Amino acid sequence: MAIKRRQVLKNAAYLSAMAALPLGLATACYRNQKQKVVVVGGGFAGATAARYLAMWAPELDITLIEKNRQFISCPQSNLVLSGNRRLSQLTQKYDHLQADKSIRFIQSEVTAVDVEKRQVWLADNNPLDYDRLIIAPGVELIYDQLPILATTEAQQHVPHAWKAGPQTVLLANQLKSMRQGGVVIMTVPAAPFRCPPGPYERACQIALYLKNHNPSGKLLILDANPDIVSKKAFFTEAWQQLYDGLIEYQPMNPIESVNVASLEVESFFDSYKADVLNVIPPQRAGKVAEMVGVINVDNRWCDVDYLTYESTAVERVHVIGDAVSAKVPKSAHIANQQAKVCAAAVIALLRDKLPEQQPIFSNTCYSFVDGEQAGHVAAVYRYDKDSKDMLPHPSGGVSETATKEEGRYAEAWAENIWADTLG
Ligand SMILES: Cc1cc2nc3c(=O)[nH]c(=O)nc-3n(C[C@H](O)[C@H](O)[C@H](O)COP(=O)(O)OP(=O)(O)OC[C@H]3O[C@@H](n4cnc5c(N)ncnc54)[C@H](O)[C@@H]3O)c2cc1C
Numbered sequence: 001m002a003i004k005r006r007q008v009l010k011n012a013a014y015l016s017a018m019a020a021l022p023l024g025l026a027t028a029c030y031r032n033q034k035q036k037v038v039v040v041g042g043g044f045a046g047a048t049a050a051r052y053l054a055m056w057a058p059e060l061d062i063t064l065i066e067k068n069r070q071f072i073s074c075p076q077s078n079l080v081l082s083g084n085r086r087l088s089q090l091t092q093k094y095d096h097l098q099a100d101k102s103i104r105f106i107q108s109e110v111t112a113v114d115v116e117k118r119q120v121w122l123a124d125n126n127p128l129d130y131d132r133l134i135i136a137p138g139v140e141l142i143y144d145q146l147p148i149l150a151t152t153e154a155q156q157h158v159p160h161a162w163k164a165g166p167q168t169v170l171l172a173n174q175l176k177s178m179r180q181g182g183v184v185i186m187t188v189p190a191a192p193f194r195c196p197p198g199p200y201e202r203a204c205q206i207a208l209y210l211k212n213h214n215p216s217g218k219l220l221i222l223d224a225n226p227d228i229v230s231k232k233a234f235f236t237e238a239w240q241q242l243y244d245g246l247i248e249y250q251p252m253n254p255i256e257s258v259n260v261a262s263l264e265v266e267s268f269f270d271s272y273k274a275d276v277l278n279v280i281p282p283q284r285a286g287k288v289a290e291m292v293g294v295i296n297v298d299n300r301w302c303d304v305d306y307l308t309y310e311s312t313a314v315e316r317v318h319v320i321g322d323a324v325s326a327k328v329p330k331s332a333h334i335a336n337q338q339a340k341v342c343a344a345a346v347i348a349l350l351r352d353k354l355p356e357q358q359p360i361f362s363n364t365c366y367s368f369v370d371g372e373q374a375g376h377v378a379a380v381y382r383y384d385k386d387s388k389d390m391l392p393h394p395s396g397g398v399s400e401t402a403t404k405e406e407g408r409y410a411e412a413w414a415e416n417i418w419a420d421t422l423g
Helices: 005-019 023-031 044-056 095-099 152-157 166-176 198-213 232-243 287-292 332-350 404-422
Strands: 036-040 061-066 070-072 091-093 103-107 110-114 119-122 127-129 132-135 139-141 183-188 218-223 247-250 255-259 264-267 271-273 276-279 283-285 317-319 360-368 374-384 389-398
Touching (some): 036 044, 036 127, 044 061, 044 095, 044 332, 044 404, 070 404, 095 103, 166 276, 183 271, 198 218, 198 247, 198 360, 232 247, 255 276, 317 332, 332 360, 332 404, 360 389, 360 404
Parallel strands (some): 036 132, 061 103, 183 218, 218 247
Antiparallel strands (some): 070 091, 110 119, 119 127, 139 283, 255 264, 264 271, 374 389
């Protein structure tokens, strides 16, 4: 088709106008469309990032992809084991996010990512383009050392219950149907893992169940770590005060094999027979991180620039939440805080501005020792430009003892973070 003279003049005028614009704006105009941010994972990190991107930068085209129909909170899921929560109390629909016109919510699974073409592929074979990609896939459970437990069928006998949902209910039901005087064995993987105080809170909730319904039963904890990983004095006191004789704790005792049928466990030191066996396996960044090629620490975690959460392996891809290799704890609270730092940085980068150079955030993690009493660990982290890391500020602390008042704070914390995450 011949190009008309008027069209040539129009094009020339357009190009000279473009040349006068700052680079970022010119790129945006050239595309003649909104810049696209795709967020993968609608958990504590991803959903928060999508919401704050939408609030702070309405000019963006934001897509959030989540494979599950419902959000189920890991925080407080240990209380399902003692009968102090129902899973339905921890389950929420994504309806607020779905109704939010500033976010395109897609319920689907990401199956591939092409970082050259900057495209995310979904289970229905639809590609989505991105200018910036934020991945928040949580953790994948690793069964390399115990491949016998890798199948869904094996996990029906030996639950992990480390992703809240049917596994949590399964473990609760196994406790209920255990014979009087039976032995529950819980194994703890070597750190780092999702929620450092989580296994020890779980010990309290299992012991509470035993105390109320099976007082001649026992909980044996086989911990791969040299000691209780988080809130040691707090949990030790709770176990002595509330559950004396019900809990036996063995540190430095990683398991080496499991018999799924007989529930026998071998460790380096000894063999044990369980009536209920809860193996919490080691973890790594969720599968999407592997697809994108951003796992670059210990073959498990993703290294990032802590100013922007951009991967150090693949540009324009940001990683937040449990998948990040960081010295900070893998908690919902940290996932939520990283999401906000990342959202602000992505907006700055897309506007050709310098991201905040000294981010500061906090962590608070409550643990329930029974149905009502809880205690906290809290810390403030600040970016250190020399080490390029988030370092703890000398503040914060740990509760010495659990109280009902802190139990109410823990409730309020959960309500607030669910609302902040899901809208
Ligand atoms: C028993 C237990 C108790 C805990 N208690 C606390 C607590 O009291 N306080 C606290 O702060 N933290 C607690 N945690 C830790 C907390 O749950 C995690 O740190 C938090 O969930 C991490 O958030 P995330 O967004 O990184 O991952 P997640 O919340 O797991 O979200 C990841 C999301 O990505 C989605 N996804 C993954 N792959 C794909 C894909 N291919 N396509 C689409 N979607 C995908 C998943 O479906 C999921 O919704 C606890 C954890 C456990 C196990």
